[in-house]
Amino acid sequence: MDQPGSPEQAAAGSVVCARCGITAEGDTAPVTWLSSVEDGRRLHFCESCARLHIRAIESRLDSLWW
Ligand SMILES: [Zn+2]
Incomplete structure (x- = not known):
């Protein structure tokens, strides 16, 4: 049986909010979450x-502005 192993691997497979850092249940983003690609990296944001992020997108601000 395959054990998940280290916490680092578990963290890599989970979805974490890029802004507040909460972790989603399961290994895929809930439908209420927003995903965005910035600098070639996929970021997830909780509901x-x-x-807040949508407002930033609408005003075309980079997340560095937060
Ligand atoms: Zn969040």
């Missing part, structure tokens, strides 16, 4: 952060 509450997504609202």
Whole structure:
């Protein structure tokens, strides 16, 4: 049987909000989460952060501005 192994591997396979850092349940982003690609990296934002992030996208601000 394959054991998940180290916490680092578990973290790599989980979805973490790029803004507040909470971890989603399961290994895929919930439908309420927003995913965005910045600098070639896929970022995920939880439901509450997504609202803020959408405003940032609309105003074309990079996440560095937060
Ligand atoms: Zn968040």
